[in-house]
Amino acid sequence: MEELENVGVDDLDGLEDRKCPECGCTRLVRDYDRAEVICASCGLVVDDHLIDPGPEWRAFDSEQREQRQRGGAPMTYTIHDKGLSTVIDWRDKDIYGTSLKPSRRSQMYRLRKWNRRARMSDSSDRNLSFALAEIDRIAAQLRLARNVKEAASMVYRRTVEKKLIRGRSIESVAASALYVACRQLSVPRTLEEIASVTKVDKKEIGRSYRFLARELGIKLAPTSPIDYVPRFASALKLPGKVQAMAIEILSQAIDEGLTSGRGPMGVAAAALYVSAVMNDEQRTQREVAEVARVTEVTVRNRYKEIIEHLGLALE
């Protein structure tokens, strides 16, 4: 039991010198359950198709067998039946590869039909499978890690169970679920980013997000600007020390109350800008504003507040 705790995740062997291409940090983590290498800071899936080198445990009793056996696909919340159901193959061949007789073929056709119907019995199931595919698509385009997708799927399931989807489009709820999941796991994506890979616009996602948060009783701490730093820094190709200083600046700014009521992206952008200038890694306000998806003016206003309240001087 104890040794099993260390088997799946967090194996850092050979990963120490690899960097996350997105944020440049070295906090890469292997997840054998999902066969992925993910970045612990920004949630990017760095590598998939990982081969599980874990030991084939010998099992001495049924309890151990249950825990140690590795057979079948992992259970997942991202497939509407959790990936556990039986699917009848569509090929009209038997296990030897020879074609089926016509009578058999029509029998198989009927079996497949009922198999399909049994799997997607009611409308909420069909809704689910559609939505989960959508979550999968969006998450893939934003290169989000598997655990985010799982969390989003859970949120969506709860939404369906509480019958809250009526009137709202599946896509907007799926997008919101993903947004919630991102924030829960501290790998925030902006509404804009999610909206950019969706037909739904930002405002609509925001609306259903607030609705979900209220109805499902999800309490989310307001996004910390710090969570955005790694991603913005990497987009600007800023070295680690700039990132570190930006985070330092931000935690002071938070203590000073400079962040309350302010848009976290704007604050994060300003801190990065200040930090970049102080480290001789100057970026233009325009560049910083761009990656944070705010305007130069906002960056300016925030960074003015920062240098004046923290007593920092540029040059």
Place this chain on the structure above:
DNA sequence: AAGACGAAAGTGGTTGA
């Protein structure tokens, strides 16, 4: 010429009566 700065007016969303 490009970037930084600031003023002023406009926009979308929240809040409180």
Place this chain on the structure above:
DNA sequence: TCAACAACTTTCGTCTT
């Protein structure tokens, strides 16, 4: 439901490098 309001954006002109 409406108005007040703060944060943020847009736009544009001026100053600095």
